[in-house]
């Protein structure tokens with residue numbers, strides 16, 4: 001039987017576990033604050049922002065939001081960032097990607113105060129992670145690690161094939177999984193659009209993480225029996241539904257499920273974990289800035 005890993009359930013447990021830490025902070029007189037910044041009106045980004053606000057409410061994190069006009073000059077976004085860096089009620093914030101084409105996301109990230117960088121994208125935080133001294137683990141890779149842990153899937157000595165080399169998922173996840181630690185110790189292969197014979201790499205894997213942003217790129221024919229399959233893809237494809245679209249992963253679920261020992265669905269897999277780990281990083285940011293020790297799950 002293939003185990004369907006329930007990301008909504010694991011994310012809900014993490015939110016529960018975070019409430020203790022949030023109470024500890026409240027007792028010390030501070031409430032963690034998370035802000036989202038959205039430049040432009042990408043509909044997917046708007047959905048995520050709304051979901052994050054609901055998550056915050058549920059656990060007792062104060063949520064803030066800043067909209068920047070999609071046609072505004074980059075400086076307007078930089079000003080919003082400077083304001084958030086100065087705002088003592090905001091312990092963490094993220095600038096929703098993608099930003100409009102006339103803005104360079106790297107220039108944006110460099111302006112975020114690293115202690116408030118709950119995405120973990122600032123070069124200082126990337127460097128710390130690579131050096132094995134992560135301050136904020138990027139939310140999606142961290143969520144993948146927590147999902148594996150929740151399903152009792154040990155990564156030690158395992159062959160993990162990551163499909164996708166993004167700065168947000170593939171690269172940081174590869175770095176975390178090769179680290180000498182209980183949630184690392186894996187042998188990692190990172191594949192991408194120029195990889196020769198992708199199927200040979202996925203067939204060799206004990207664990208496949210699909211994070212390429214290509215709908216249904218990985219199917220059952222590319223997997224050996226017993227593989228653990230983690231689907232990071234959240235692709236909106238046009239469909240005849242109420243919303244006019246359907247959410248499709250980077251894995252062809254039905255055929256992959258026939259081979260997998262465990263698999264994450266889309267929706268309801270990695271997505272909710274990404275949001276839960278954002279709350280986690282926000283609590284950690286508040287703990288660091290307020291100098292109040294907390295127990296994190």
Ligand SMILES: Nc1nc(=O)c2c([nH]1)NC[C@@H]1CN(c3ccc(C(=O)N[C@@H](CCC(=O)O)C(=O)O)cc3)C=[N+]21
Pocket residue numbers: 047048051094095096097098119139234247266267268269270271272274275
């Ligand atoms: N600075 C920045 N940080 C991010 O972390 C970031 C970003 N930009 N840009 C876009 C991606 C994507 N992302 C998702 C988060 C949650 C779900 C999620 O909760 N998905 C639900 C359902 C979503 C739905 O129904 O549309 C699920 O998979 O079950 C999906 C995708 C965060 N990202």
